[in-house]
Amino acid sequence: MHALGILDTPPEAQFDAVCRLARTLFRVPYAWISLVDAERLWCKASAGIQFGPTARDAAFCHHAILSDAPLVVEDARSDPRFHGVALVTGPQGVRFYAGLPLMLRPGLPLGTFCLADTVPRRLSEDESARLSDLTAVVVAQLRHYEARVASETEALRRRASEEALSQASRNLTLAEQMAHIGHWRVDLASGAVTWSDEVCRMHGRAPGDPAACIEEALSYYHPEDRGRIAALVTDARERRAGFSFKARILRRDGEERVIVSRGICECDETGAAAALFGSAQDVTEMDRAQAELQERTARLRASTALLDATLEHMDQGLMMVDEAGIVRVCNERAIALLDLPRDLMRNAPTFDEVRRHQIARDDFARCEAALREQVAHGPLPTHPRTYERERPDGTVLEVRTVPLPTGGAVRTYTDITARKAAEAQVAHMARHDTLTGLPNRALFRDSLDRRLASQRRHGGACGLLCLDLDAFKAVNDTLGHLAGDAMLREVAGRIRAVLRREDLAARLGGDEFAVLLGGESDAAATAERLIAALREPVDLGGQEATIGVSIGIAVAPEHGLDGDTLIKRADRALYRAKSEGRNTYRHFAAAMDRAAEERRRLELDLRLALQRGAFALHYQPVFDLAGGRITAVEALLRWNHPTRGRLDPAAFLPLAEETGLVVPLGEWVLRTALRDARALPPEIRVVVNVAGAQLRQHGLPGAVRAALAAAGEPPGRLELDIAEGALAEAGGRLADLADLGIGLAFDDFGAGASSLGALRRLPFGRIKLARALAGDAALPQASGLLRAVVALGEALGLEVTAKGVETEAQLAGLREAGCTGAQGFLLGRPVPFGELAPMLGEAVAFPGPRRSRGA
Template identity: 80%
Template sequence: MHPRPDREAERLSALHALGILDTPPEAHFDAVCRLARTLFRVPYAWISLVDADRLWCKAASGIAFGPTDRDAAFCNHAILSDAPLMVEDATHDPRFRDVALVTGEAGVRFYAGIPLMLRPGLALGTLCLADTVPRRLSGDETARLSDLTDVVVAQLRHYEASVTSQTEALRRRASEEALAFANGNLMLAEQMARIGHWRIDLASGVVTWSDEVCRMHGRAPGDPVAGIEEAIGYFHPEDRGRVATLVAEAREHKQGFSFKARIVREDGDVRVIVSHGICQQDEAGAAVALFGSAQDVTEIDRAEAELRASTALLDATLEHMDQGLVMVDEAGIVRVCNERAIALLDLPRDLMRARPTFDDVRRHQIAQDDFSRCDAPLRDQVAHGPLTTHPHTYERERPNGTVLEIRTVPLPTGGAVRTYTDVTARKVADAQLAHMARHDALTGLPNRALFRESLDRRLAALRRHGGTCGVLCLDLDAFKAVNDTLGHSAGDALLREVAGRIRAALRQEDLPARLGGDEFAILLGGEAGADSAAATAERLVASLREPVDLGGREATIGVSIGIALAPEHGLDGDTLLKRADLALYRAKSEGRNTYRLFAAAMDRAAKERHRLEIDLRLALQRGEFSLHYQPVFDLAEGRVAAVEALLRWNHSARGPLGPAAFLALAEETGLIASLGEWVLRSALRDARALPPGMRVVVNVAGGQLRQAGLVAIVRAALAAAGQAPARLELDIAEGAVAEESGRLAELAALGIGLAFDDFGAGASSLGALQRLPFGRIKLDRALSACAACPESAGLLRAVVGLGRALGREVTAKGVETEAQLAGLREAGCTGAQGFLLGRPVPFCELVPMLGGAVTRPGTRRSRSA
């Protein structure tokens, strides 16, 4: 059995006393559930009451409940405290992942429940939200859900007050019926109120109170007041004059009266009573007495006040919603229209004050907006279709450029709720991200993903219909020298100039792309043959050999081009690009600044690659690999927050090799798995000597991410090194993210950090950022370079702002100048690494760098300084 609240018996007694269990549906509870679904845009909302062994659903929207065992319900946990219960993903919570709501047809992942606290410590049930996707509520959303919970609690207290009143009325009725046999005068009181009665003898001034009236005034039964002045004296000073006047007028005019007023007991307790009186006359018509009843309505009055306050709170919530909301009843009359809806739809206030029909509002919108761009079915639905046939959502752009997401939800009782959400900023951001995902941030050219999509489509059409196709692979000559001598800012400027010259040398139907670094590719449009491809290559060689002015310094580069043609050299994208790449390497090996067409003799390059593969397979056995470490700085605290492990190969014949020389080959051959495990274990072993709290960063390639046993390998490496999971951060490159198979969530569950590496290199995806458990975004060096370029600074701020809006920390890579570091700080980056802050060094040389702190762009000081 699961835990129970401390005051379980008292809680159950209070619940059963309400008499609400197993009662028919009630409109006000159902309305709260429907409103909760609309406000929080969730598929399910319900109000549950937790009995001794079962969960009973008082109201629900979007979901139907059968008999539910208490121990198998979310709500049984929600009532254990006064605080809300928030479950962001039930499939990861051992308390709930096996319950029917999660594993069954409802597919609940997210749950939020706030206890219905009748009194402190007595939670009778919960107001619940549920969704089929993981999510969390903001502070404002949690507050709004609490406001709705207050509405439900007010209804329960109204139940309690009514039950109390009914119970008391029944008790008093029985007493009065028993007393009726002994005293006929009580019949009149029974007919009037059946609560408590009083009598004022007008001749003597004697006041008679029933026992109940005595109790109302805090006096002992049978101890009435001495006279009318004393009775009037019990009323609150603000009510006393009004009551005295009513009594005097009743006596004078021989008429009845009714009033609601406050009385103040001797102990200071203030009660609210309702009194009805009549003037009793003798046979001659003379007034002889005032006779009446009194009812203590304090609890009812208090419950009604709470309900009014809750209603006012609900009204305030509606008026301050970010969404526009319109509620239409079954007759088509607009019953609710908040301020946001009036503003978003430019509705005239005079029209809305007149309680218009929804058709009136619709006609106003049709006259105001241009629907010509909508497709015919949507245009017909907006202009003529019924509002309440089925739930539906569509988008509409208003004349002022605002894009509204319009969602309609029918109400079971008739009518519907329609919400209007301004999604203009989201649409702009989506368009920007979609462009970024398919275009290179530095040059604006299509990126590798878009180029490959276009090539695959072209080859598919060629296979179906015949024809030819040409691919050119370009690699800049002497570009590295420009980067090394003039810096990466100059290199970026050069790449932008190269992109412009490539565009100028091509026809409109040709598609250029930047694949990464100084690598470009071109898909020739139309029918492509050897002659036309060669002519294009010659134009490119001639254009790119011309000197480039880089801020007063002239740079001269060239380009090597490889050409492959389909169907002659292959009919699939991989083959065609591989052979164009082989031709490119031939052009480089034969003097550069030229082009070559693929030929079968170029297979010699493939043989050389095979020899390198053999060396790579033996390198681990021979102990030829080592790790260098580069510091990663926390810009806010000015300290080294992490060190990134970078692999080096000490080749027996070729000397030291960076990862660019062999990692791609390791992935292609499957050696990346054993090589990556060696890096992970070595880095964690070195991390034992790092200061407490400093992370070690290890890069994970796509081939590793595809490993079925990767999570177990990471867990074992942490255990072997005796390191806590928080010590480790894994950098996942953009290219690898596209291949992830769900293992990122498993890795995150270990407690290690995950970073989205090389963000902006070309495969960025908003969907990946939202869907995958990254805690950090590491910007591609091309984006970092934008920090020093005024014309690109806006793009950098947008990317950093996007990351922060998604709750990710943002670290910049490749920081090489003080101007870049200053720009990155201004853009909001939280971390940075690069040659300016520290070059990769062996671990033994790293220790002097760990005490450094960033005091200004480009400088460091020791922690003790």
């Protein structure tokens, strides 16, 4: 940042504009751009907020800059890292923060681009993407600074370079003459060749008289080397890569010289190959001396007993062939790996004799055609070469041939069977699920994309089934994760058994599976077979468990011809199958896209409503059936939608739960209800419903404590209704809530299957009967069941309240059964808080007898 010269600079319109745009786009009160120095944080631009240099360790941005990923703090007051930060405790009142590091390049963050709000919230995927886009705009401006500094630096460097260039050119000429090294360049567009004076001398030409074109330059190479050099040049041009070679050149006077040349490919600004540049060194004398030395050394080593002993103890097989083609050395490991006859090897055979023996015994059908021809008939290569060969017994050998300077070659044979098996296992594990052995998400997606690409070219159809297990979570929760793993393995086996060979099944993660149907398959028939197979009970170590499966079906090309679209639509069909009863299947229909779009619009409306305060609370009275007085009021949420009018919770709470918006919405209900409670008589409780998503939040007890403190109400004034379906999300938070001193009520008792177990172990003080039980209260045949439920509550020391009372007969039946409280349209409809007052003062005389407690 100091090099860019951006710290402590005046405001700039482009940065301020981004902040204003972010503030409008995300509907937040604050947006700013921070630059983070070693010890301080400095605000480059902002909208809605102003602050000066700040200590780095006292800011959100200190944490955001330490990671490549966004830092999102949904509620700073409940986050121990930030609850004491000045932006949170001060007049700005920041609750929500989202910041992305300003990465000039990977590993080089300069600061952060930040959003903040005064209410807790979350970012959707779309919002996260837009935030990333705006961050990219800021980074682009920073790169403008970097480019300007680089340009100024480059100008200074060029002036210095130009002054030294002429001197360097003279020094280079002298150095090339001393080292016998020259340089060359080939312009690929024009074909023009440039040689330094030293390269001209190597080729027997006068200084300043290079070859006219690349074809003329190649003509100097020995005919046996010319094709190889031309291929290297072509390959370097096509791959835009470097190269090196050693080759012979023939001067015009007939003298043969040996040169070593190294080259690189120069690319233009588009990345296309523009020129080849390299060096050439005359190594004729050096090469002759080195060849003589290597020859003497090789012959010396071949004749020593030490070499023989080393060869016999090698883990590799080794065979040395001289320039005449005679096998001079073959160690025991090579004889064993190649299964060679000792009589043959004892008589110094030719390499061709050994090769004919191998061809007669081994199967080379798996080799490529060119390699098969080389193995059968070709000479030993003149350059190092390595290939793999599988023998009939399954052994895989790595065969490496290294030419000797004197002619002939050394060939090694390495047993790589174990390595190849390990590589195959690693490759399999990277593409398959380790638990079930099924293909994983990556392999499944590759297979789907290949199938759809083939379908786009050749036509046809294919089906995609997305599967989600029903009731699998109950297996994990009740029997443990080991049993859950065993269940998943059994599910995978049953899926395989149902499918045909051309079908592909995969585990995408958790209890999600997918099937790609091959050929002309009946997707519905396959789904029915899968449902039938997976509904059968599974024996999990002596305990029987039963699950089901919901399936969504999408078919190409009818529902799309790209993987993303097909998967999305199969998922929507799966969602419909789950919402319509589970353990069934549904085909994708266009209406599902419309429903998804409607759901998306409703989610956006819900977020806006939460920001703009478009919700209201209505209160329904709860009566004591003994005294006829109101003992509690239940807070019920209503949404004043701008186009749909007033919406009851059933129209939007399921979506709020799915998206997590129910958490900030629930906190608003809690705070508002306790604030309203201050105007109620002290003996009347306020009842608030708690959703499963709220129970998953570790901060729920703290939020309740804070709401009570803000309203100045005692804990006993509040009662939380918790439905049975939400209990699985509670963990140990029910005990923490009970420790606050508030009331807990088991809501919708009788609507599930585990109510008794929950009542015995959880700290409830009240049972609220499901509407179905209250609805049957007027039926003579239901009176026994109702009395039994009430007696259960009495035995456990719990109050029993009935919901949904709508008739006098129901009320009489509930009183006769011994219920202590009731609510419903018969007794009072939900009304705004201001309309409660007339209902609070007088007692109501209920008709009919009431059974006494304990009777």
